Amino acid sequence: MSAAKKHVMTRGAWAEPGSSLAFKTGTWRVEAPFHQHRCAPCHDACPAGEDAQAWIAKIQEHRLQEAWEELVAANPLPAITGRVCPHPCETSCNRGSLDTAIAIHDLERFVGDAAIEHSWAYPWLAKKGSRKERIAIVGAGPAGLSCAYQLIRRGFAVSVLDALPEAGGLLRSAIPMTRLPRDVVDAELKRLFALGIEFRPRQQLGRDVALEDLEAEYDAVFLAPGCQQSHGWDVDGATPPDLHEGLHMIREWIDLGSIPKPASVVIHGGGNTAVDLARIMKRAGVAEVSIITASGLPGPDTDPDDVLNVVPREFDEAVEEGIVFYPHHTIKRLIMRGSQTTGVEIARLKKIPGAGGKKKRIAFEGTERVVHADMVIPAIGEIVDPAGLEELLDHQPYFHPDEWGRLQGRTTVLAGGDARGDRGTVSAAIGDGRKAAIAIAAMLDKRSLPDESRERIDVEALNLNYFTPAARAEPPKLKVAERTDQAEIIGSLSEGEVFGEADRCLSCGNCLACDNCWNYCPDNAVLKTVELASDGSHYVFDFEYCKGCGICAKECPTGYIRMRPEE
Ligand SMILES: Cc1cc2nc3c(=O)[nH]c(=O)nc-3n(C[C@H](O)[C@H](O)[C@H](O)COP(=O)(O)OP(=O)(O)OC[C@H]3O[C@@H](n4cnc5c(N)ncnc54)[C@H](O)[C@@H]3O)c2cc1C
Ligand code: SF4
Ligand code: SF4
Numbered sequence: 202m203s204a205a206k207k208h209v210m211t212r213g214a215w216a217e218p219g220s221s222l223a224f225k226t227g228t229w230r231v232e233a234p235f236h237q238h239r240c241a242p243c244h245d246a247c248p249a250g251e252d253a254q255a256w257i258a259k260i261q262e263h264r265l266q267e268a269w270e271e272l273v274a275a276n277p278l279p280a281i282t283g284r285v286c287p288h289p290c291e292t293s294c295n296r297g298s299l300d301t302a303i304a305i306h307d308l309e310r311f312v313g314d315a316a317i318e319h320s321w322a323y324p325w326l327a328k329k330g331s332r333k334e335r336i337a338i339v340g341a342g343p344a345g346l347s348c349a350y351q352l353i354r355r356g357f358a359v360s361v362l363d364a365l366p367e368a369g370g371l372l373r374s375a376i377p378m379t380r381l382p383r384d385v386v387d388a389e390l391k392r393l394f395a396l397g398i399e400f401r402p403r404q405q406l407g408r409d410v411a412l413e414d415l416e417a418e419y420d421a422v423f424l425a426p427g428c429q430q431s432h433g434w435d436v437d438g439a440t441p442p443d444l445h446e447g448l449h450m451i452r453e454w455i456d457l458g459s460i461p462k463p464a465s466v467v468i469h470g471g472g473n474t475a476v477d478l479a480r481i482m483k484r485a486g487v488a489e490v491s492i493i494t495a496s497g498l499p500g501p502d503t504d505p506d507d508v509l510n511v512v513p514r515e516f517d518e519a520v521e522e523g524i525v526f527y528p529h530h531t532i533k534r535l536i537m538r539g540s541q542t543t544g545v546e547i548a549r550l551k552k553i554p555g556a557g558g559k560k561k562r563i564a565f566e567g568t569e570r571v572v573h574a575d576m577v578i579p580a581i582g583e584i585v586d587p588a589g590l591e592e593l594l595d596h597q598p599y600f601h602p603d604e605w606g607r608l609q610g611r612t613t614v615l616a617g618g619d620a621r622g623d624r625g626t627v628s629a630a631i632g633d634g635r636k637a638a639i640a641i642a643a644m645l646d647k648r649s650l651p652d653e654s655r656e657r658i659d660v661e662a663l664n665l666n667y668f669t670p671a672a673r674a675e676p677p678k679l680k681v682a683e684r685t686d687q688a689e690i691i692g693s694l695s696e697g698e699v700f701g702e703a704d705r706c707l708s709c710g711n712c713l714a715c716d717n718c719w720n721y722c723p724d725n726a727v728l729k730t731v732e733l734a735s736d737g738s739h740y741v742f743d744f745e746y747c748k749g750c751g752i753c754a755k756e757c758p759t760g761y762i763r764m765r766p767e768e
Contacts, residue, residue, distance in 0.1 A: 250275040421613045441542045496508060543573060726747035
């Protein structure tokens with residue numbers, strides 16, 4: 202009853218409970234209800250570590266700035282991720298079992314844009330400059346920037362070095378403007394650097410500065426160089442004489458606006474680079490653009506581990522624009538006339554058991570066919586450029602740190618982002634940067650790492666009877682004929698749509714402030730504070746009267762109330 206003393210309480214009463222208060226039904230109890238904030242699947246699935254349930258609850262109360270502050274506790278770049286993240290949070294969203302998942306990324310984009318528009322201040326965790334330690338970060342992509350933000354808001358001094366003249370990494374140099382306008386990148390990064398992060402451009406590790414120098418000068422170093430070197434590619438030892446690599450072509454197109462325009466092209470790969478390049482070339486006027494990929498296409502029958510590694514809507518848009526996909530295929534042979542490429546022979550892939558129980562894919566004899574093309578472009582991924590990092594990489598293509606970015610045998614050098622090799626999205630890079638910052642702070646303070654694990658709440662634990670179907674808000678989208686090289690294809694939701702969409706959230710694992718427990722308790726044993734709260738602190742059990750019937754737990758729509766035996 203301590204909470205009852207702190208707050209003004211009201212007893213759930215549609216009739217005057219006067220006489221029944223004399224019966225202390227709490228003495229009958231063998232089980233007791235308790236509130237437990239479990240981890241919503243959207244939170245569990247977010248690689249950046251965002252608690253979407255918590256910040257969407259703030260939007261439900263129309264507290265947009267507080268929603269943004271809650272969100273940027275994990276991710277400082279919501280205007281960017283709201284546009285580019287493949288949103289695994291939505292794939293996991295429990296609302297998908299009722300009708301359609303919450304449009305979390307559209308909400309994220311809206312609060313990110315609102316923060317830029319209204320210049321909301323990033324929340325600090327310690328006084329600026331309150332720590333004497335200095336941290337160096339190599340790479341100003343999303344991983345490096347996220348780490349810098351989490352460290353500066355904890356009071357550390359942070360310098361970010363990058364080989365390029367401008368910060369942003371692939372956000373600036375590779376992701377097409379049709380998905381991520383550069384004024385959004387500029388605005389969000391400008392606000393981050395305004396916190397006091399030092400930026401040292403044109404400082405390439407291995408050329409302008411050595412890792413040993415950074416280790417001597419700084420208290421810790423976070424390496425986030427991404428993957429800048431192409432994987433080797435050939436078909437049975439053969440390569441076209443005019444070999445262009447996919448990411449290099451996108452970079453040239455973004456920097457200079459130039460792109461080759463053959464009559465037909467085949468792109469080999471199954472990630473963002475392959476699909477983005479295909480769409481850029483199609484818009485530039487290449488009549489036939491095909492993608493040969495070992496992956497499967499998005500759909501209910503495709504294993505999630507097997508699906509194309511792109512934002513789902515990017516695949517839909519590519520199909521709308523006329524890109525032809527050959528899923529589960531590989532290139533078996535380059536077909537040349539003299540030194541001119543004229544096509545490729547492709548074959549279907551099948552999975553067979555490989556070493557260590559893992560399946561491996563091999564070409565299916567007899568399924569060969571020819572695809573005509575004047576140009577073949579590999580887009581099969583990149584590895585870390587080893588220059589300056591040879592000793593740490595030890596001939597490996599990627600770093601292999603633990604989940605906090607800590608490298609074996611090193612206490613003050615950490616690594617993360619794409620350079621891990623098993624990442625590949627902006628939100629995963631942001632999550633790596635955040636965790637590395639927490640690990641650096643813990644290391645400098647000689648503290649142990651926090652336990653971020655929380656029991657996840659799946660749809661079976663909810664009472665879906667209390668939720669009525671409601672259509673998901675859909676943002677405006679440019680028609681194929683309206684699409685250019687620059688115009689953003691997907692637009693924003695309106696404020697009204699954002700509030701409506703947030704109201705669809707089931708508040709999985711947390712209090713919805715629906716009053717069900719307060720209404721249904723037959724013993725008036727649920728009290729509530731007068732002030733609203735979006736974290737469940739709104740309701741308190743009065744154990745003098747709670748007889749442990751469990752109705753509150755059964756009728757809680759969100760699974761926030763559970764029962765346990767009385768001790
Ligand atoms: C074409 C394309 C489209 C994509 N689209 C999406 C998308 O829609 N959604 C999504 O989530 N992800 C997308 N991605 C992936 C995403 O961009 C990356 O996962 C993310 O940028 C990785 O962040 P990072 O900070 O690890 O590395 P990067 O963004 O690569 O940044 C690394 C930085 O380190 C610098 N650097 C490298 N080496 C050195 C050195 N030796 N010294 C100093 N500085 C160095 C680089 O200049 C760069 O600025 C896309 C990728 C590509 C290629
Ligand atoms: S960063 Fe991506 S996964 Fe995380 S909440 Fe935003 S859209 Fe969802
Ligand atoms: S309904 Fe809301 S809390 Fe539940 S998983 Fe979806 S977004 Fe998260």
